[in-house]
Amino acid sequence: MSESPVVTSPHSTHRVVVVGGGFGGLNAAQRLRRTDVDVTLIDRRNFHLFQPLTYQIATGSLSPGDVAYPLRAVFKSATNVRVLLAEVADFDLDAREVKLADQPGVPGPRSVPYDTLILAAGSSYSYFGHDDWREFAAEVKTLESAIMVRGRILRAFERAEITSDDDVRNAEMTFVVVGGGPTGVEISGQIGELARDTLPKDFRRIDSRNARVLLIDTGDRLLATFPRSLSVKAARSLERLGVTVMLNQTVVDVDAESVTVSMEGGARERIPTRTVVWAAGVTASGLARRLGELAGAEVDRAGRLTVEGDLTLRGHSDVMVLGDMVRVRDRSGDAVPLPGVAPVAIQQGRYAARLVGDRLAGRSTAPFRYLDKGNLATIGRGRAVADLHLVRLSGLPAWMVWLVVHLWFLIGFQNRLLVAIQWSVSFFTHGRGDRLIDEAIPADDRLTPGG
Amino acid sequence: MSESPVVTSPHSTHRVVVVGGGFGGLNAAQRLRRTDVDVTLIDRRNFHLFQPLTYQIATGSLSPGDVAYPLRAVFKSATNVRVLLAEVADFDLDAREVKLADQPGVPGPRSVPYDTLILAAGSSYSYFGHDDWREFAAEVKTLESAIMVRGRILRAFERAEITSDDDVRNAEMTFVVVGGGPTGVEISGQIGELARDTLPKDFRRIDSRNARVLLIDTGDRLLATFPRSLSVKAARSLERLGVTVMLNQTVVDVDAESVTVSMEGGARERIPTRTVVWAAGVTASGLARRLGELAGAEVDRAGRLTVEGDLTLRGHSDVMVLGDMVRVRDRSGDAVPLPGVAPVAIQQGRYAARLVGDRLAGRSTAPFRYLDKGNLATIGRGRAVADLHLVRLSGLPAWMVWLVVHLWFLIGFQNRLLVAIQWSVSFFTHGRGDRLIDEAIPADDRLTPGG
Numbered sequence: 001m002s003e004s005p006v007v008t009s010p011h012s013t014h015r016v017v018v019v020g021g022g023f024g025g026l027n028a029a030q031r032l033r034r035t036d037v038d039v040t041l042i043d044r045r046n047f048h049l050f051q052p053l054t055y056q057i058a059t060g061s062l063s064p065g066d067v068a069y070p071l072r073a074v075f076k077s078a079t080n081v082r083v084l085l086a087e088v089a090d091f092d093l094d095a096r097e098v099k100l101a102d103q104p105g106v107p108g109p110r111s112v113p114y115d116t117l118i119l120a121a122g123s124s125y126s127y128f129g130h131d132d133w134r135e136f137a138a139e140v141k142t143l144e145s146a147i148m149v150r151g152r153i154l155r156a157f158e159r160a161e162i163t164s165d166d167d168v169r170n171a172e173m174t175f176v177v178v179g180g181g182p183t184g185v186e187i188s189g190q191i192g193e194l195a196r197d198t199l200p201k202d203f204r205r206i207d208s209r210n211a212r213v214l215l216i217d218t219g220d221r222l223l224a225t226f227p228r229s230l231s232v233k234a235a236r237s238l239e240r241l242g243v244t245v246m247l248n249q250t251v252v253d254v255d256a257e258s259v260t261v262s263m264e265g266g267a268r269e270r271i272p273t274r275t276v277v278w279a280a281g282v283t284a285s286g287l288a289r290r291l292g293e294l295a296g297a298e299v300d301r302a303g304r305l306t307v308e309g310d311l312t313l314r315g316h317s318d319v320m321v322l323g324d325m326v327r328v329r330d331r332s333g334d335a336v337p338l339p340g341v342a343p344v345a346i347q348q349g350r351y352a353a354r355l356v357g358d359r360l361a362g363r364s365t366a367p368f369r370y371l372d373k374g375n376l377a378t379i380g381r382g383r384a385v386a387d388l389h390l391v392r393l394s395g396l397p398a399w400m401v402w403l404v405v406h407l408w409f410l411i412g413f414q415n416r417l418l419v420a421i422q423w424s425v426s427f428f429t430h431g432r433g434d435r436l437i438d439e440a441i442p443a444d445d446r447l448t449p450g451g
Numbered sequence: 452m453s454e455s456p457v458v459t460s461p462h463s464t465h466r467v468v469v470v471g472g473g474f475g476g477l478n479a480a481q482r483l484r485r486t487d488v489d490v491t492l493i494d495r496r497n498f499h500l501f502q503p504l505t506y507q508i509a510t511g512s513l514s515p516g517d518v519a520y521p522l523r524a525v526f527k528s529a530t531n532v533r534v535l536l537a538e539v540a541d542f543d544l545d546a547r548e549v550k551l552a553d554q555p556g557v558p559g560p561r562s563v564p565y566d567t568l569i570l571a572a573g574s575s576y577s578y579f580g581h582d583d584w585r586e587f588a589a590e591v592k593t594l595e596s597a598i599m600v601r602g603r604i605l606r607a608f609e610r611a612e613i614t615s616d617d618d619v620r621n622a623e624m625t626f627v628v629v630g631g632g633p634t635g636v637e638i639s640g641q642i643g644e645l646a647r648d649t650l651p652k653d654f655r656r657i658d659s660r661n662a663r664v665l666l667i668d669t670g671d672r673l674l675a676t677f678p679r680s681l682s683v684k685a686a687r688s689l690e691r692l693g694v695t696v697m698l699n700q701t702v703v704d705v706d707a708e709s710v711t712v713s714m715e716g717g718a719r720e721r722i723p724t725r726t727v728v729w730a731a732g733v734t735a736s737g738l739a740r741r742l743g744e745l746a747g748a749e750v751d752r753a754g755r756l757t758v759e760g761d762l763t764l765r766g767h768s769d770v771m772v773l774g775d776m777v778r779v780r781d782r783s784g785d786a787v788p789l790p791g792v793a794p795v796a797i798q799q800g801r802y803a804a805r806l807v808g809d810r811l812a813g814r815s816t817a818p819f820r821y822l823d824k825g826n827l828a829t830i831g832r833g834r835a836v837a838d839l840h841l842v843r844l845s846g847l848p849a850w851m852v853w854l855v856v857h858l859w860f861l862i863g864f865q866n867r868l869l870v871a872i873q874w875s876v877s878f879f880t881h882g883r884g885d886r887l888i889d890e891a892i893p894a895d896d897r898l899t900p901g902g
Binding site: 045046047063064065068070073083084085086103105106109143154158161163164165168172199202203205421435436437 | 496497498514515516517519521523524527528530533534535536537554556557558559560594605606609610612613614615616619623650652653654655656872886887888
């Protein structure tokens with residue numbers, strides 16, 4: 001039985017530790033493969049998740065395997081990259097070590113030494129400080145939660161079909177989506193399509209087209225980061241899919257049987273529903289706050305750490321932090337948040353890899369600059385909005401752009417091909433292949449006991 | 452709020468209730484669609500599961516959506532068929548009603564009346580009376596359990612990679628499969644292939660090819676229902692994949708860290724392992740025993756109910772029971788078990804539908820007779836054994852037969868195409884697309900806390 005308190009590197013070269021296998025970390029590690037640095041990629045999951053499409057799991061349009069790809073498969077032939085399935089618990093900035101959480105029954109390294117640390121641990125949804133809402137209002141950002149939402153949506157229709165109580169049936173057929181950003185727009189459009197196009201012939205007692213899909217946002221328009229004209233088009237497209245867009249309304253309570261909103265003027269309305277999808281209020285990984293404490297760096301209300309123009313932590317040039325867990329200082333020294341979208345993380349991950357190379361070669365690197373190629377949000381089959389700066393698209397042309405961009409970026413040959421086939425089939429048939437109510441979900445959400 | 456204690460039929464025609472959406476129930480209901488009987492199909496799950504391939508989920512060769520297909524999608528355009536997602540709790544044979552389990556929060560029918568009942572609720576694994584082993588020795592017969600096994604197998608390699616303790620590493624890299632029937636042969640072959648062909652380049656510290664895969668059976672040969680020559684060929688093929696075949700050995704204990712076997716002569720051996728797959732000792736659905744109590748019919752040690760030659764329950768000609776939950780009386784009156792394979796259930800489901808039609812038309816029906824077209828078991832990529840009675844095949848020819856048969860029977864155009872593509876890709880690349888460790892599994896089996 002050998003003892004090794006730290007992970008020892010097989011090489012004596014520069015050691016880069018990348019935390020997080022999302023877009024930022026994955027792209028950093030990919031740009032560093034087959035270089036002469038030694039890379040350790042740490043993630044809690046064994047897969048990279050294509051987050052922009054994860055919501056499609058929740059309505060059965062795509063299968064989990066279509067949007068998730070094993071990290072080890074990505075780095076199979078990159079012998080300078082090793083993947084560790086572990087959770088980061090803390091940092092020792094002086095000793096330059098990442099501390100790992102304990103894995104019961106698996107004696108092993110508790111820290112990983114680095115020469116350069118690239119931290120890209122992402123964000124999750126906050127619940128406006130109401131963590132008790134999480135149980136009833138699941139998100140569609142993680143794979144497991146999206147699978148759970150799929151089960152909830154499909155089970156709601158099943159219960160509506162079986163019940164003899166009109167109030168229960170109405171509540172089961174009411175779907176509330178909180179948050180009018182791209183994810184909220186996309187998931188509410190998908191639920192609308194599911195109810196109107198995919199399911200109508202599946203049931204005998206209920207008419208799934210009578211389902212109510214409510215999209216709630218506190219602001220006065222959807223897609224606040226898009227030009228106003230596209231917000232209006234998105235709302236119109238959603239309403240054509242049967243989605244009720246509720247603007248200027250704030251969610252003040254969520255429980256197992258309802259959502260309560262506060263309207264302008266302070267009036268409150270309780271909406272009976274059994275299915276709530278949460279797509280509002282992002283908060284950075286807790287590792288940002290921890291690093292802020294250790295380094296004395298600023299952390300904003302959304303938990304985002306402020307980093308320098310080259311993504312490094314002030315006073316710790318060997319630590320880079322990127323993606324939607326940071327705000328980057330601009331030339332005037334102000335901390336500016338960038339949109340929490342994949343292209344920012346991808347560009348920052350590649351920048352981080354370049355900075356490592358430049359430093360080792362003794363070259364200087366200009367500060368990071370985000371090249372904004374535009375914004376895309378899909379609304380349903382053949383409908384999207386696209387703000388490409390020079391040109392604004394909506395409807396089918398925007399959707400074609402969306403389709404090409406997403407297929408292009410889906411890593412892995414097999415995934416891309418399978419997804420293209422699945423989308424083509426469902427585009428022409430309105431069918432959704434993966435409409436499974438997966439029993440591998442929390443026991444209290446099951447319809448029937450197992451065994 | 453309306454009250455309806457029973458599900459009322461929209462037609463006043465003959466009402467057939469089918470319990471179970473497996474091969475038997477699905478085929479019965481499919482043969483009855485677009486006839487003038489009124490069909491209600493009840494299942495606990497919203498999907499039909501292609502059980503002969505479910506084990507492929509456990510090694511990432513196929514995705515859940517490839518082997519599971521929504522029942523409602525099958526009967527979309529069959530307006531005389533309704534699907535109920537519910538659990539059957541009991542029967543009232545005199546009132547001719549199926550009693551449903553309570554669904555908390557969903558007031559609705561608690562019983563479904565029938566004129567003919569077709570019960571096809573299948574079987575599950577028994578654990579030789581040791582239900583406490585189930586926690587450590589999961590099966591690959593249900594979708595959720597196969598997904599769990601996938602997580603366990605992949606996580607074992609991850610822990611082996613990370614640990615610094617040689618004993619822990621050896622235990623993590625030992626995989627025990629209990630039961631040398633087709634499922635045990637198939638899953639152990641798949642684990643062997645995963646370790647030898649798919650994973651070797653994924654890890655940096657461990658060599659996945661050193662994994663030990665042990666296949667344990669109490670009998671003196673594998674595949675006891677096949678000709679002896681094919682049993683020998685299967686064992687040889689497995690050993691070429693690195694599987695150790697342990698015959699004449701009985702499992703006497705299973706816990707979180709080991710399996711203990713008793714060998715010939717009574718000597719015991721404790722095998723340290725963290726991953727046990729159970730594929731032995733089938734027991735019929737508890738509904739068989741319940742029906743036996745109600746009707747005074749015989750139930751054997753494996754929980755199988757004895758039915759007449761026309762699959763009806765003695766004294767209750769309006770109740771038919773079929774699949775691997777029954778033994779069928781032959782001409783001499785002896786109750787004979789048929790193999791617990793899909794073709795038996797398919798043929799019996801179709802027979803049940805024909806009997807319903809014949810009775811309504813006043814025709815008589817000859818007793819059920821199983822047309823045995825042969826037996827197939829796959830061992831790995833390009834290897835199988837096939838007993839087609841007139842001809843016995845092994846190796847690639849047997850595997851080609853296996854491939855064609857399974858693709859043919861996989862229902863749903865999209866599934867068949869996607870599976871064909873996935874298999875083709877992995878045949879040529881040794882890759883497996885769906886190697887995800889799904890966190891949607893029991894919390895105590897997680898490596899890291901969520902959130």
